[in-house]
Amino acid sequence: MRTSLREDYLEAILIHTGRYSQPPCAQDLIEMLQFDESDVRAHLEELAHMGDICLRNDGRIILTDQCTATGKQIIKKHEILQSFLSEILGMDRTSASDEACRIEHAVSDETIDRLGDYLRSPVPQSPCGSDAVPNRYCLHGVQRRISCGNANVLGDFEEGERLVVRDIRGRGCSKRLLDLGVVPGQLVLIKRKLRNGSIVVQVKDCDVALSPEIASAICVERMP
Amino acid sequence: MKIALIGNPGAGKSLIFNQLTGLGVEINKYPGSAIGLECGNVCYKNEKIELVDLPGIYSLDGDSEEEVLVRRFLEKDGADSLIAVIDATKLERNLYLLTQIAEYALPMVVVVNMIDVAENQGLFIDTARLGAIFGTQVLPAAAVLGKNIDRILPLALTSSQPPTLRVPYDHHIEAALRSLEKTMATPRRKNLLALQGTGDDAALRDAAASVATEIEQRHHMSVGQIIATNRHNFARGVAAEVVKQSQEKKGFDLDSILTRAFPGIPILCLILFSLLLSVFVIGSWMESWIVGGFTEYILTPFASLGLHPLAERIGYSVLVALEAGLGIAFPFVFTFYLGLSFLEDTGYMTRAAFLADRSMHRLGLHGEAIIPMVIGFGCAVPAVMSLRILKTRREQTIAAFLITLVPCSARTVVVAGIVAAFVGIIWAFSIYLIVFVLIIITAIVISRLTPGEQFGMIVEMPSLRKPRIKLVLRKSWLRIKEFLFIAIPLLIVTSVFLGLFQYFGVIDIFQSLVSPITVSLLGLPAYASTALLFGIFRKELAFETLAVLSGTADLGSVMTSVQLYTFAIVSILFIPCISTVAVLYKQLGAKIAILTSAYSLVLGMLIGVLINILIK
Numbered sequence: 001m002r003t004s005l006r007e008d009y010l011e012a013i014l015i016h017t018g019r020y021s022q023p024p025c026a027q028d029l030i031e032m033l034q035f036d037e038s039d040v041r042a043h044l045e046e047l048a049h050m051g052d053i054c055l056r057n058d059g060r061i062i063l064t065d066q067c068t069a070t071g072k073q074i075i076k077k078h079e080i081l082q083s084f085l086s087e088i089l090g091m092d093r094t095s096a097s098d099e100a101c102r103i104e105h106a107v108s109d110e111t112i113d114r115l116g117d118y119l120r121s122p123v124p125q126s127p128c129g130s131d132a133v134p135n136r137y138c139l140h141g142v143q144r145r146i147s148c149g150n151a152n153v154l155g156d157f158e159e160g161e162r163l164v165v166r167d168i169r170g171r172g173c174s175k176r177l178l179d180l181g182v183v184p185g186q187l188v189l190i191k192r193k194l195r196n197g198s199i200v201v202q203v204k205d206c207d208v209a210l211s212p213e214i215a216s217a218i219c220v221e222r223m224p
Numbered sequence: 225m226k227i228a229l230i231g232n233p234g235a236g237k238s239l240i241f242n243q244l245t246g247l248g249v250e251i252n253k254y255p256g257s258a259i260g261l262e263c264g265n266v267c268y269k270n271e272k273i274e275l276v277d278l279p280g281i282y283s284l285d286g287d288s289e290e291e292v293l294v295r296r297f298l299e300k301d302g303a304d305s306l307i308a309v310i311d312a313t314k315l316e317r318n319l320y321l322l323t324q325i326a327e328y329a330l331p332m333v334v335v336v337n338m339i340d341v342a343e344n345q346g347l348f349i350d351t352a353r354l355g356a357i358f359g360t361q362v363l364p365a366a367a368v369l370g371k372n373i374d375r376i377l378p379l380a381l382t383s384s385q386p387p388t389l390r391v392p393y394d395h396h397i398e399a400a401l402r403s404l405e406k407t408m409a410t411p412r413r414k415n416l417l418a419l420q421g422t423g424d425d426a427a428l429r430d431a432a433a434s435v436a437t438e439i440e441q442r443h444h445m446s447v448g449q450i451i452a453t454n455r456h457n458f459a460r461g462v463a464a465e466v467v468k469q470s471q472e473k474k475g476f477d478l479d480s481i482l483t484r485a486f487p488g489i490p491i492l493c494l495i496l497f498s499l500l501l502s503v504f505v506i507g508s509w510m511e512s513w514i515v516g517g518f519t520e521y522i523l524t525p526f527a528s529l530g531l532h533p534l535a536e537r538i539g540y541s542v543l544v545a546l547e548a549g550l551g552i553a554f555p556f557v558f559t560f561y562l563g564l565s566f567l568e569d570t571g572y573m574t575r576a577a578f579l580a581d582r583s584m585h586r587l588g589l590h591g592e593a594i595i596p597m598v599i600g601f602g603c604a605v606p607a608v609m610s611l612r613i614l615k616t617r618r619e620q621t622i623a624a625f626l627i628t629l630v631p632c633s634a635r636t637v638v639v640a641g642i643v644a645a646f647v648g649i650i651w652a653f654s655i656y657l658i659v660f661v662l663i664i665i666t667a668i669v670i671s672r673l674t675p676g677e678q679f680g681m682i683v684e685m686p687s688l689r690k691p692r693i694k695l696v697l698r699k700s701w702l703r704i705k706e707f708l709f710i711a712i713p714l715l716i717v718t719s720v721f722l723g724l725f726q727y728f729g730v731i732d733i734f735q736s737l738v739s740p741i742t743v744s745l746l747g748l749p750a751y752a753s754t755a756l757l758f759g760i761f762r763k764e765l766a767f768e769t770l771a772v773l774s775g776t777a778d779l780g781s782v783m784t785s786v787q788l789y790t791f792a793i794v795s796i797l798f799i800p801c802i803s804t805v806a807v808l809y810k811q812l813g814a815k816i817a818i819l820t821s822a823y824s825l826v827l828g829m830l831i832g833v834l835i836n837i838l839i840k
Binding site: 018019020021168174175176177178179180181183184185186191192194195196197198200203204205206207208209210211212213214 | 282283285286287313315316317357388389390392449453456457461479483484485579581582585590591678680681682683684686687
């Protein structure tokens with residue numbers, strides 16, 4: 001069995017366990033990996049034979065401790081690579097994820113550690129404002145270094161533009177924004193912009209009206 | 225058996241609640257909160273079920289009044305079952321709240337409402353899959369069509385179960401949660417709150433604060449932001465899994481007209497103007513009927529009873545207060561509420577807030593403040609009550625000052641009855657102009673003086689929809705009830721006191737004491753001061769008392785135009801009516817109540833004196 005295939009299985013089993021708080025059964029893996037049923041059954045048998053997985057009586061698949069560690073390492077690689085590709089290199093999230101899926105099997109631990117350090121190191125001065133947050137957050141908590149260098153605020157863009165939220169400056173009123181879905185990484189569409197700067201954005205299928213000063217506290221980037 | 229409805233604003237909770245309970249809804253004030261909870265009883269299979277409609281919220285972690293109330297309700301009172309109502313057309317955003325509700329692990333069922341609208345938009349929702357992810361029963365429903373509404377209660381009674389879902393948080397957060405769980409022996413949900421700096425356990429908050437700082441330093445992002453991002457990402461994943469979009473249908477979007485500066489702003493002005501005009505026309509017509517009927521069938525027979533003069537005085541005062549209350553409440557306030565609730569139910573008021581946002585900024589407020597202001601044109605009492613939608617004390621204070629100056633329907637009666645009738649229509653409008661200029665000046669001055677930061681507006685604009693007449697009626701009725709409970713008792717008490725003062729001659733003493741001001745400074749007849757005093761009690765009573773004291777309804781024959789004009793403007797400006805003062809005291813405290821009254825008293829006098837000096 002190819003290493004990359006084995007690693008894909010370990011990764012899928014861990015992700016499923018994390019997401020639904022229970023290990024997957026064969027059917028779940030077929031759906032997740034989109035392989036043929038017969039292939040999956042054969043692969044699982046092989047993995048069990050190698051001592052990577054155990055089949056529980058209820059048909060659910062659990063990893064041995066050794067493999068859990070390997071799987072976690074793969075997930076970490078995936079996240080770091082995806083962050084790097086999407087945030088630093090500006091690829092869109094889906095292609096970044098696909099690309100990360102391929103690189104993750106080949107990349108060395110050392111490269112990943114160094115890449116992680118690079119992403120984590122803070123940017124000393126951010127043009128996004130004094131209390132701006134240079135680091136970003138993604139799905140599982142990998143921090144990324146992004147300079148706000150060419151980041152703009154929502155108020156700088158025009159009606160009809162599709163943007164990705166990068167950061168929310170200031171505190172105070174940001175809680176409501178977070179609850180309405182204006183979080184880093186979220187796609188927003190400017191539905192209306194009045195000449196005085198008041199803005200209506202569409203977030204998660206909902207329209208939200210914002211005062212000009214709120215619109216200028218949201219750092220955004222054009223959709224890559 | 226207690227069942228509570230919970231969900232985002234606009235998810236259709238109220239409509240479902242209304243359909244489940246029908247009539248017999250009451251508002252219970254929740255202890256320690258200004259917000260009322262709507263409760264109703266339903267009988268199902270010989271079992272009495274208490275149904276509670278919790279206020280619509282976006283999150284369970286926030287600190288808005290509604291969010292705190294719902295959180296406390298879930299923690300303290302709990303419910304035998306929760307019915308979480310989510311909007312199928314905005315599934316992802318609604319799932320964000322649902323993940324938080326799930327953390328309370330109370331027995332619940334999920335109702336995916338507006339499934340019909342979603343299907344029209346080409347969205348198909350796999351409710352079975354959604355149920356499997358959350359570990360609860362999920363029922364698709366369409367409240368507007370009444371589809372599946374009858375299945376909600378049976379499902380909640382038989383199949384409520386605590387959801388099994390756990391949102392996977394960032395591993396630093398998870399580690400912090402585990403360590404708090406170990407050291408403090410507190411549940412995950414409380415630890416989550418504590419990490420974000422809320423919750424009522426001080427020791428836990430302290431323990432969480434140090435961990436939170438550490439996480440924040442590592443992430444350069446607040447814990448609240450991290451947690452919200454985790455939940456949103458999770459919700460996005462779930463939505464992607466359960467929603468199938470066939471094709472995007474695009475109908476005509478009314479917002480393409482309404483939210484543009486042109487023609488949006490003219491439309492806004494037109495709508496507000498026609499609302500006020502129709503309230504005034506309908507109100508005056510209804511008031512003449514109510515007051516006429518009251519006088520003919522109650523006051524006249526009462527006067528002919530021939531009671532002891534003191535008893536007659538007191539009884540008369542009570543009846544006049546009732547007449548005054550009903551005469552203003554139903555014709556003006558209720559009609560106004562109908563119109564306003566209608567506009568609110570369509571979702572138009574949020575468009576109005578958006579359009580007005582910039583102008584409101586000049587007054588030190590923001591778009592949302594337009595709602596109390598507009599209500600103020602109907603009556604200041606509900607306007608002050610609605611001030612709690614403004615989040616900061618600063619905004620509430622500024623808005624309170626402005627509301628006491630906004631010409632409410634009772635003041636409109638004074639302007640129409642005195643100035644428009646005896647001086648001229650143009651002069652009546654000039655009063656409005658003066659008042660508006662004063663409002664703007666006041667706003668600019670007060671916003672400079674009031675400490676605090678200015679926050680902007682963040683308001684969801686729900687999709688426009690056809691108003692549901694039943695809901696509009698119910699909302700107006702609940703509001704007028706609130707108004708009657710505050711205003712009527714106050715009116716009766718004040719009226720009896722004024723009656724007694726009159727009986728014992730205190731009024732005459734007052735009149736002679738202030739006559740130097742009335743006569744020499746304002747240039748009014750001495751008895752005008754009494755009329756003004758009665759105006760505190762109810763604004764248009766100033767006008768009626770003036771007619772009584774001057775001995776003729778044809779005021780033009782006893783007072784000059786300047787005198788009438790001065791009288792009108794002074795009575796409009798000076799001291800908000802007693803009900804407003806009382807509700808200001810209740811809502812914002814004695815200081816604001818006294819300050820606004822004193823301010824309007826000085827302002828009224830000043831303008832009156834100015835007019836008297838300048839025009840004479």
